[in-house]
Amino acid sequence: MSTFPTHLTCSGLTFGWPDGTPVFDGFQMAVGPGRTGLIGLNGSGKSTLLRLAAGELTPTAGKIQVAGEVGYLPQDLVLDTRLRVDEALGIADARTALHAIEAGEATEENFTAVGDDWDVEERARATLDQLGLHRVGLDRTIGEVSGGESVLLRLAALLLRRPGVLLLDEPTNNLDRWARGRLYAAVESWSGVMIVVSHDRELLERVDQIAELRDGEVRWYGGNFSAYEEALAVEQEAAERMVRVAEADVHRQKKELADAQVKLARRKRYGQKMYDTKREPKIVMNARKRAAQESAGKHRIMHAEKLAEARERLSGAVDAVRDDDEISVELPWTTVHPGRRVLTLCDLGLRYGSSVAGEFEIRGPERIALTGRNGAGKTTLLRTITGELEPVAGEAVAHVPLRFLPQRLDVLDDALTVAENVARFAPSATNNAIRARLARFLFKGARADQPAGTLSGGERFRATLAALLLAEPAPQLLLLDEPTNNLDMASVRRLTQALESYEGALIVASHDEPFLESIGITRRLELGRTGDEEDGEDREESLG
Numbered sequence: 001m002s003t004f005p006t007h008l009t010c011s012g013l014t015f016g017w018p019d020g021t022p023v024f025d026g027f028q029m030a031v032g033p034g035r036t037g038l039i040g041l042n043g044s045g046k047s048t049l050l051r052l053a054a055g056e057l058t059p060t061a062g063k064i065q066v067a068g069e070v071g072y073l074p075q076d077l078v079l080d081t082r083l084r085v086d087e088a089l090g091i092a093d094a095r096t097a098l099h100a101i102e103a104g105e106a107t108e109e110n111f112t113a114v115g116d117d118w119d120v121e122e123r124a125r126a127t128l129d130q131l132g133l134h135r136v137g138l139d140r141t142i143g144e145v146s147g148g149e150s151v152l153l154r155l156a157a158l159l160l161r162r163p164g165v166l167l168l169d170e171p172t173n174n175l176d177r178w179a180r181g182r183l184y185a186a187v188e189s190w191s192g193v194m195i196v197v198s199h200d201r202e203l204l205e206r207v208d209q210i211a212e213l214r215d216g217e218v219r220w221y222g223g224n225f226s227a228y229e230e231a232l233a234v235e236q237e238a239a240e241r242m243v244r245v246a247e248a249d250v251h252r253q254k255k256e257l258a259d260a261q262v263k264l265a266r267r268k269r270y271g272q273k274m275y276d277t278k279r280e281p282k283i284v285m286n287a288r289k290r291a292a293q294e295s296a297g298k299h300r301i302m303h304a305e306k307l308a309e310a311r312e313r314l315s316g317a318v319d320a321v322r323d324d325d326e327i328s329v330e331l332p333w334t335t336v337h338p339g340r341r342v343l344t345l346c347d348l349g350l351r352y353g354s355s356v357a358g359e360f361e362i363r364g365p366e367r368i369a370l371t372g373r374n375g376a377g378k379t380t381l382l383r384t385i386t387g388e389l390e391p392v393a394g395e396a397v398a399h400v401p402l403r404f405l406p407q408r409l410d411v412l413d414d415a416l417t418v419a420e421n422v423a424r425f426a427p428s429a430t431n432n433a434i435r436a437r438l439a440r441f442l443f444k445g446a447r448a449d450q451p452a453g454t455l456s457g458g459e460r461f462r463a464t465l466a467a468l469l470l471a472e473p474a475p476q477l478l479l480l481d482e483p484t485n486n487l488d489m490a491s492v493r494r495l496t497q498a499l500e501s502y503e504g505a506l507i508v509a510s511h512d513e514p515f516l517e518s519i520g521i522t523r524r525l526e527l528g529r530t531g532d533e534e535d536g537e538d539r540e541e542s543l544g
Contacts, residue, residue, distance in 0.1 A: 008165055036195045047197060052064060066164075075486065089153065097113035168187075336504050338364035438463075483508065
């Protein structure tokens, strides 16, 4: 753990959701200056911990102490689309007052609003430039920028405030490769306290230490994610070795107990024989019998205790070896035969200026990567294909049943349980069938009765995917919008394995190149963005 002075401390922190689901019980953590990567399995409480530290949630017991102002970038950022950029940056009042003073309205109110921040516009533009948002004017509205740009705008607002403690929850979600590079640079230049929750390996390579949240406790590892993996591998090798030693000890103790029982049985038979033949006085034989029984009892107890201790050591050794549950995604049998028409796009004009020129057709079980810079129109195209948005021109025709996994995972009703949400998509499915499917997504027993509103980002993804895959009719075309957002690395690996076995067609919008490569993309459709130096047209690339 860092030896720097502590700037954020959790003492005896206890928190649970209103439905009784516990998250923390007496949790302890202390974080000092530097960049800390907070990792852990989905549902371990990472996002909840950041929300508690940011003051969005109130602990039921214990306390959080923070030295300085806290800046918080949430995982699921939602900004009012009517806000101007300067309002989102938190500089609107100072900027308005500054312009008024420059226009001759030198009132005390305007001077108070500006304070000492006379270069507020220059600082704002410099911060936007630093994050690659030089095209985003201060008078534009949030509705005119992409989801990825909204994330960078929120980060820009935090950087302008210069908080002492910066909390980032999955900040690279929705960011293209170029924008991620800008964020990486901002993270590397941060000199205060930073806690970043992420599954982005490249980002975690830029932290100073790793804090792993597991079973309600935090463990510290010095260095970046690679150093953490190396340390964990050494730990696990030692833990597996201890399991082998403990197993051998249990086997030895079982054998010694069995041998002792054989010896005691022989002694008992010999003593009985001596008693029956009456070779010694009765009082002497009875004394010997009592002594033998006491000795035998002590012997049995000693060996039984040794065996119990050996089993306890084995149990502890096994617990130290990680065998984390992973989602077991079983996609529907949705074979699409080669040559069958799946989707047709004809001279498609999209909202916000994007387009797919000419005819673009998917036939058979193709795997299309939908790529492009933030704001290029990837999400807009997917929502147009589903019929959620009307095209400005041309048409999009799906020839097979399709399902859409949206980026914001907003298809669940937060007031309903996980099982009830799945039932909405498959009204004819039995309760047993629904719960059997949910068990493969790690919603077993009472977990299936959790309200959707209490789920973590990764849990929400699993619940949404389960709902879509159990839906009727089963999808022969899956549309996935940034599916690896919010997933831990184990879940990404399992999702990859599932999609590898899927026999339908796929369109995947993602900036996660390793993931795209792992699922066997056959073609790419890259969207341009009006007004960009790269733009204007979409590009199609075959990967055969």
